[in-house]
Amino acid sequence: MAGGPPVAAVTDVSFTLGAGECLALVGESGCGKSVLAAALLGLLPGNALTRGSAVLAPTGDGAPAVDVLAASEAELARTVRGRRVGLVPQSPAAHLTPVRTVRAQMEETVRELTGTPRRELRAAAEAAAARAAFPAGHLDRHPHQLSGGLAQRAALALALVGGAPLLVADEPTTGLDRDLVEHTAAELRRQVDAGNGLLAITHDLNAAERIADRVAVMYAGRIVELTDAAAFFGPRGPRHPYARGLLAALPEREFAPLPGLPPELDALPGGCTFAPRCPHATERCARQPEFTGGLACHHPEREAARA
Numbered sequence: 001m002a003g004g005p006p007v008a009a010v011t012d013v014s015f016t017l018g019a020g021e022c023l024a025l026v027g028e029s030g031c032g033k034s035v036l037a038a039a040l041l042g043l044l045p046g047n048a049l050t051r052g053s054a055v056l057a058p059t060g061d062g063a064p065a066v067d068v069l070a071a072s073e074a075e076l077a078r079t080v081r082g083r084r085v086g087l088v089p090q091s092p093a094a095h096l097t098p099v100r101t102v103r104a105q106m107e108e109t110v111r112e113l114t115g116t117p118r119r120e121l122r123a124a125a126e127a128a129a130a131r132a133a134f135p136a137g138h139l140d141r142h143p144h145q146l147s148g149g150l151a152q153r154a155a156l157a158l159a160l161v162g163g164a165p166l167l168v169a170d171e172p173t174t175g176l177d178r179d180l181v182e183h184t185a186a187e188l189r190r191q192v193d194a195g196n197g198l199l200a201i202t203h204d205l206n207a208a209e210r211i212a213d214r215v216a217v218m219y220a221g222r223i224v225e226l227t228d229a230a231a232f233f234g235p236r237g238p239r240h241p242y243a244r245g246l247l248a249a250l251p252e253r254e255f256a257p258l259p260g261l262p263p264e265l266d267a268l269p270g271g272c273t274f275a276p277r278c279p280h281a282t283e284r285c286a287r288q289p290e291f292t293g294g295l296a297c298h299h300p301e302r303e304a305a306r307a
C-alpha cells in the first residue's frame, strides 16, 4: 500500500550460516521472517529500503562473493537465484506459473539451471520431481489442480534443481500431513548433510528440532536469541523469556499459550519490544537490550532454571 511512514519489518539482524549447517528461524506470524527471506534473494518489493549487507561467500568453483542487497536485478537473476540460493517459497501455489504444467516448469528450470540437453530433459525433470517425492503421474497437471502438499513438493523440487549451496525454505512443512512433514524434513536435512547451508523458516518448532543445528528466534523484526539447537530444545532450554514461552506453548510441552499479542510494527513500544508481554519485565526494559552472546534480554533465564 502506498503512503505512510516506512515500517521496520526487520531490524539489526546479523548472523552467519555455514556450509553443512541448518539455521531455523522461528517466531510468531508477522515478526519478519518472510521479509528477511525475501531480502536474501533480492525479492523485496521495489519500494523497500535496506541497509547493511547479505554476503554469499565465494564458492569452491570460482564464483566470487556477492552482496545480494547491493547486486543488480540482472546479476541476481543470472547468477544468484536458483544457482547460489534456492528458495522454497511460503506460498508455492502462488509461485508456480498458473498456465503451465508442472512438467513444463520443471523441464524449463532444469534446462536453465543445469544445461541438460533437450532429449534428456524429460528424464531429468522426472528425477528432480522424485527427489521431492512429487509423483510422476501428476507432472502433467497445472498448479491449480494440485493439493497444497503437492504444490509444496513441486516448489521444493524446483528449489533443489540448481544444486544451490544455500537453501532458504519458508515454511516448508506448513500444510503437509505428518508423513510428508517427515519426508520433507528428511530431504532438507539430507541437503544439509551433503554440505549445503539451509535457512529454515518455520512456525513448527518440532520440525525445527528435527533439522536445525542452530535456532534464531525473531520477535517484532529482531533476532532476540540465537543458540545451538541442542541447548534450545534440551534440558537447558532457551534463555529469552519469549523463546521459553514459544516452547512452553507446544502441546507436547506445557501447552501454555503465550499471553498477549506481538506489537504492530508501526507502533513498536520503546525499549524491549517484548516487555509488555514479559513476566520478568522491569524498568530496565525501557531500554532496548543489546544483542550480545546470542541474546537480547535484560532478564534472561538462569541456566539452571529448567533443571
Ligand SMILES: Nc1ncnc2c1ncn2[C@@H]1O[C@H](COP(=O)(O)OP(=O)(O)OP(=O)(O)O)[C@@H](O)[C@H]1O
Residues within 6 Å of the ligand: 001, 007, 009, 027, 028, 029, 030, 031, 032, 033, 034, 035, 036, 045, 090, 203, 265
Ligand atoms: N510490502 C510490505 N509493505 C508493508 N508492510 C509489509 C510488507 N511486507 C511485509 N510487511 C509487514 O512486515 C511484517 C513482517 O511480515 P513477514 O511476512 O515477514 O512475517 P512472517 O514472520 O513471515 O509471518 P508469517 O509467519 O505469517 O509468514 C508484517 O507485519 C507485514 O505486515
Ligand code: NI
Residues within 6 Å of the ligand: 033, 034, 035, 090, 170
Ligand atoms: Ni512468512
